[in-house]
Amino acid sequence: MGGLAGGEVNRDEHDYALWEKRVDAMMMLLTNKLQIMTVDQLRKGIEALPPDAYENMTYYERWIASVTNTLLDEGVITADELASKMAAIEAQAQAHAPEAG
Template sequence: MRSHHDMGGLPAGPVEAGEHDYQLWEKRVDALMVLCSSKKMFTVDELRKGIESLPPDAYDRMSYYERWISSITSALIHRGVISIDEVRAKLADIEKRPPETAGEKA
């Protein structure tokens, strides 16, 4: 049985091969993944499993790095590195910020 994320062999349209500039938050997600995995807070396999476990509607709605941060967050909660209450508190803090800084600081 094929999972929703498994697009191998299916028509998906053209792949854009050009380079693009990464947004600051995307660079931070990548750095967070490298740091956490190097500190054995989770494995890359756990990151992949978390991404592949996303419900189809969430998987389709999220960007590449949004899937990563969702999986990283779940892995850190599962491992007890952070709590769901800490995540909720941080999100509430971010929502209070003025729109021009919401995506810049985390």
């Protein structure tokens, strides 16, 4: 990416959301504490996303996609576990949606 053309630097900033901080925290725990994965694997996983990931995904969306892929590749979690857990969380979120307004 270095040296490519690009537009003016957008200096807008946002405060990191809790879920983004959690992705960051998980990555730190997985690399520094558990040593289950490395920063290089995070990088490799991001590079392996489709080219439009840079346009369509935010920074920490790319991180969690890469972390998840790495954990699947390493056999730390399985695709079935992930699918049923995500379905359960989505169902719960929908059940609570009217209250959350």
